[in-house]
Amino acid sequence: MHKRDVMFSLIDRHQLPPIVPAAFFLHFDPAFRVGQAAVDKHLEYFRYTGMDFVKIQYEKPFPPIPAIRAPEDWVKMPRYGLDFYAEPLAVVEGLVQAAKRDAVVVVTLYSPFMSAGHTAGDAVLTDHLRRDPEKVRRGMEIITDSLLLFVRECIRLGVDGFYHSTQGGEAGRFADPDIFAQYVKPYDLILMEEAARACPFNILHVCDYQRDYDDLTPFLDYPGHVVNCPLKVGSQTLTPAEAARLFRRPYMGGLERTGVLATGTPTQVREAAEAVLRAAPERFVLAADCTVPGDTPWENLKAAVDAAHAWAR
Numbered sequence: 139m140h141k142r143d144v145m146f147s148l149i150d151r152h153q154l155p156p157i158v159p160a161a162f163f164l165h166f167d168p169a170f171r172v173g174q175a176a177v178d179k180h181l182e183y184f185r186y187t188g189m190d191f192v193k194i195q196y197e198k199p200f201p202p203i204p205a206i207r208a209p210e211d212w213v214k215m216p217r218y219g220l221d222f223y224a225e226p227l228a229v230v231e232g233l234v235q236a237a238k239r240d241a242v243v244v245v246t247l248y249s250p251f252m253s254a255g256h257t258a259g260d261a262v263l264t265d266h267l268r269r270d271p272e273k274v275r276r277g278m279e280i281i282t283d284s285l286l287l288f289v290r291e292c293i294r295l296g297v298d299g300f301y302h303s304t305q306g307g308e309a310g311r312f313a314d315p316d317i318f319a320q321y322v323k324p325y326d327l328i329l330m331e332e333a334a335r336a337c338p339f340n341i342l343h344v345c346d347y348q349r350d351y352d353d354l355t356p357f358l359d360y361p362g363h364v365v366n367c368p369l370k371v372g373s374q375t376l377t378p379a380e381a382a383r384l385f386r387r388p389y390m391g392g393l394e395r396t397g398v399l400a401t402g403t404p405t406q407v408r409e410a411a412e413a414v415l416r417a418a419p420e421r422f423v424l425a426a427d428c429t430v431p432g433d434t435p436w437e438n439l440k441a442a443v444d445a446a447h448a449w450a451r
Contacts, residue, residue, distance in 0.1 A: 212277030308349035
């Protein structure tokens, strides 16, 4: 079956994929993050690993703004126009043209909260939201308006969807859950609902790079055809099947990004992948819990993809 058909069958309740799809993501060296070099490296990686869709890495985070030192300073947040996104959009355009006929193409989208953290620093943003979230709101609005430009242009260029990475609801981040509910989540949803209206294949990624989670329920109503989230939630460890039932959609994951994928041999990776596959739900994408380290051997990732494709249903 064509790779595009494999991924769309995953989210079609009337059929099942003939294979277990698989995909892993990493950041390429700086020399391969812009221009044709980025397009070529994405394609080289996609073809080498045999993964089942193209996920475009995003390499243009919002620049730091030292002037944002207090909650009232968020009114100074600049609104970046399309010119700011010219480099990543050129990569998106090149990969849509080169790969969409063969595979689903999704582009990484950092949430407004994450982009605000790139601007002021994660600790500063968290502190400002704890102290005076109403003053931070204006900055979140400006950031969301800017990111909407990027989302709409990616849609115009023909992406199949977005890998929407979100943070802000982690354990210990905010003592008051209303901060996440009122000042983080609404801005996530503006972007994700825009993608949901236009795109046939979106992935919700609940990111634990900054902190762990003790509750995933705030994310259960987020859009996304597939969910990629941590399986360790507080004192509980979910199985991929339990995560799929919790979110009521296919789960993508199963392997730890810094575990055997990064440190083992291809044989060890294959064995670990098969252990995950034995307990996987019917609608499942073998993947890591997040982006793997950049120096992860490609042959390890190929071994995991090959194990998924060879798995007998």
